[in-house]
Amino acid sequence: MSISWKRTYAVALKDMKEVTRNLFILSTLITPFLFALIFGREADVPLVIHFMIINITFATVTCFVQMALLAEEKERKTLRSLMLSPASGTEIMLGKSAVASAITLLTLVICLQLTGYMPDAPVIYAGLVLSLLFYLLLGMILALFTKSLIEASVLVMPVIFLLGMGNLFFELVEDYSFAFLLEYLPNFQLEYLAAAAGNGESGLLHLGGVAAWTVAAAGCALILYRKRTYLDQ
C-alpha cells in the first residue's frame, strides 16, 4: 500500500484552514488552557493535576477535533467527494490526524509551560505518544456514530469526564466495588506510568497498558471502517 504524501498534505492543509475558521472547534481549546491557568498558579502542583490537564487535552482537543473534522465532513456532504477521489482512506485519515496532532502538541506545550511540568523520562514521552494515537483512533471510531458537529460535541462528553477528568474524581468513587476497573483506563495508566518513572521504576507495565488500549482502538477502527466501505452498509 503506497501513500501519496502530496494528497495527505492536501487534506491536512484543507483541514487546518477549516479548523482555524471554525470557532466552535477552536472554543474547545479553552478547556485545557483554563485548567492549566487555574491549577498552574499553585506552587507545588501534584502529578495527578498535571496528568489531568494532559488527559483533558487529549480528550477535548485530540479526540474532539478528530471527531469534529469527520462529523462536519459528513454533515456538509464533503466526505463523499473525498472518498470518490483517488485519495485513499489512509491518506485521508493521516491528513486529518496530522491536524489534530499538531493542535494537540501546541496545546500541550503551552499548558505544560503554564503548570511548570516537564516529563523527564523517555518512557513518559512514549506513553504520551501512544496516548495521542489512542485518542486519535477513539475520535475516528466515535465519528462513525455522529452525523453532525453538534452530535460530536455531545458524544465527546463522556470521554471528557471519564478519560479527561477521571483522575480528578477518582477519590469520590474509590470506595465503590467497580472503582478498581477505572484504574485500567488509559488516562490512569498514563498517570501511573509517570508516577513509576518519577520513583525510579521502569513504568513498562503501565506503558504496556496504554499500548494495549491503543492496539485495541486500532483494531476496532480498522474493523469498523472496513465494514462501512459501501454506502448501504
Add this chain to the structure above:
Amino acid sequence: MQSRAFPLKLRVSNQQKGEYAMIDVTHVYKYFREETALQDLDVHVGKGEIYGFLGPSGSGKTTTIHLLTGQMKPDIGSVTVMGKTGDQLKQPDFLQRIGVMTEATGLYQRLSVMDNLKLAADLYGVKAPEKRINELLALTGLTEASRKRADKLSKGMMQRVLLIRALLHEPELLFLDEPTAALDPASTKKIHEALLEQKENGVTIFLTTHDMEEAEALCDRVAFLHHGSIQKSGVPKELRREHADGSISVELQDGRRYRLIQDEKHADRLAGWMKTGSIAAIQTNVPTLGDIFIEVTGRELV
C-alpha cells in the same frame, strides 16, 4: 415483503451496445431492506456518448450512479465500468479516470472557490492546476467568483463549481446526478455548454435528470426509469418519431385550432382551408420525451 426469487429467465437487452462499452450493467437488482430499488437493469453506454437516465424522484437514478461509482454493490447482476468491476471501482486508478457530480458531493463552505478547486487539483494530481482551474472558471463564467467563500455562492454558482471540480482532472467518464436541478436558465445554459464541449473532447457522460428538455438538448440516448427498471430507451428523435401519431395541428386565422390525422378525408379539409387562405399556422405533432414518459409509465416525470 416483495419476492426476491432469482430471475430464471434471461432478458435480452434491447439496448444498443457501443463498439466499446464504457458502462456495462447486466441484469442488476438492488434491494434496500423491503424495497426493490432496481430490478433487472440493463445499461450499455459506448465511448463518447451522453447517456441520460430519465425518471421521477425515487425511481432509482441515484442508486444507479452509486453502483456505477463503486459506492454500492449490486445484490444480483454485474456492473462493469471501463472494464473494472467490484472492488476495482474503489481503486485510485479507476477513481482518477472518472468525475462525479452529485448532490452528495458538497464544497467546503469556509474555503474559497479557488481553495476548494486547488484541493481537488492536488487530490487528483492535476498538472499546472492554477491554469486548468482558471480555464474552467472562464468556461463556466465564474472567474470573478474565484475568491468567494463557498457559503456565499448562489445555487447556480455552486453547481458550476461542483462541475468544474468533476472536470479538473480531465476524466474519461463523467457521472452527473441532476446537474441542473433547481437552477436558473442562465446557469443551466452554461452547464450545458460545458458538457457539450466535454463531449466534443471525447468524454463519455452518464447523467440523470427529470428535465426532459435537458435530456433532449444533451443526450445521444435516453432511458426511462420507473420503479427501478427501464421502461423504454433509445435515441430521443427516434423515440419521438416512434410515438408520434402522425397528426398535425392547424391554427386558423380566426383563432380556431384543429388536430387532424393525415388521411384523405382530412386532406380535403386542409386543402379547402389552404384555398381560402384561412391557415395561420400548421405543425406536425411530435410528442416530447415527457409525453412519451407519461404514455409508457402512466405517470409524469416530475
